[in-house]
Amino acid sequence: MNRIYQFIDERLHLGPLISEIANHPVPDHANLLKTPKAIIYCFGGMVFFILLLQVLTGVFLMFYYVPSPDHAYASVTYIRQETAFGGLLQSVHRVGASAAVVMVMLHMLRVVLTGSYKNPRELNWVVGVFLLLLVAGFSFTGYLLPWDQKAYWATTVGVNMIAGIPLIGGFLADALRGGSEVGALTLTRFFVIHVMVLPALLTIFLAAHFFMIRRQGISRPL
Numbered sequence: 595m596n597r598i599y600q601f602i603d604e605r606l607h608l609g610p611l612i613s614e615i616a617n618h619p620v621p622d623h624a625n626l627l628k629t630p631k632a633i634i635y636c637f638g639g640m641v642f643f644i645l646l647l648q649v650l651t652g653v654f655l656m657f658y659y660v661p662s663p664d665h666a667y668a669s670v671t672y673i674r675q676e677t678a679f680g681g682l683l684q685s686v687h688r689v690g691a692s693a694a695v696v697m698v699m700l701h702m703l704r705v706v707l708t709g710s711y712k713n714p715r716e717l718n719w720v721v722g723v724f725l726l727l728l729v730a731g732f733s734f735t736g737y738l739l740p741w742d743q744k745a746y747w748a749t750t751v752g753v754n755m756i757a758g759i760p761l762i763g764g765f766l767a768d769a770l771r772g773g774s775e776v777g778a779l780t781l782t783r784f785f786v787i788h789v790m791v792l793p794a795l796l797t798i799f800l801a802a803h804f805f806m807i808r809r810q811g812i813s814r815p816l
């Protein structure tokens with residue numbers, strides 16, 4: 595392993611980069627090994643961990659899921675009942691989605707209570723708002739995918755609420771549904787948004803979020 599690392603390092607000089615990323619000291623007030631109160635500073639990291647879990651379980655689910663009205667429900671049933679660990683994977687993915695929303699809320703609450711949204715971190719708060727919308731978007735689009743009664747009607751209600759947005763609401767709702775009613779096109783669109791569009795946007799916004807945290811450091815306690 596050492597020789598492989600040296601071969602790569604001689605050519606790419608990764609040493610300083612890795613040391614910049616890995617040898618960054620954690621301030622005492624955010625260090626769980628120093629104080630249990632630091633747990634509130636770990637909420638953001640917990641959200642990130644859950645999101646990684648969602649990617650992992652989501653990729654496995656995609657091997658069997660079929661995004662068409664004829665097969666979606668049957669493929670989810672097949673995943674749950676026939677594939678190895680399929681029931682576990684689907685449950686972790688479903689519970690993880692709720693856990694992500696709850697943890698993002700707790701993370702935001704911590705940022706508000708410690709005043710960490712203030713100068714110089716306003717921009718990171720704005721990036722955070724987009725992250726919140728993205729996490730909500732994942733839940734909204736993912737909910738339709740099992741294509742059962744609850745999924746169908748929850749999406750119908752959700753898209754009708756979007757239609758209520760002044761000026762652009764009607765256009766947005768039609769674009770999401772692919773017509774005037776939830777149907778085959780809606781399922782395809784929600785699937786593509788869920789597994790392609792949102793992950794790409796999430797990667798970009800998370801990179802911006804983490805870059806700013808590294809540049810500015812974690813805020814000090816009040």
Ligand code: HEM
Binds near residue numbers: 638711725807
């Ligand atoms: C995908 C969702 C998110 C992830 C993975 C994430 C991750 C993180 C992480 C790891 C930190 C470092 C400190 C900590 O964990 O508390 C952090 C800090 C921060 N986050 Fe988030 N975050 C997310 C969503 C949000 C949201 C929704 C907001 C606000 C609207 C937000 C605003 C901030 C701010 C202002 C900081 C700097 C706090 C400080 O310096 O004390 N984040 N985030």
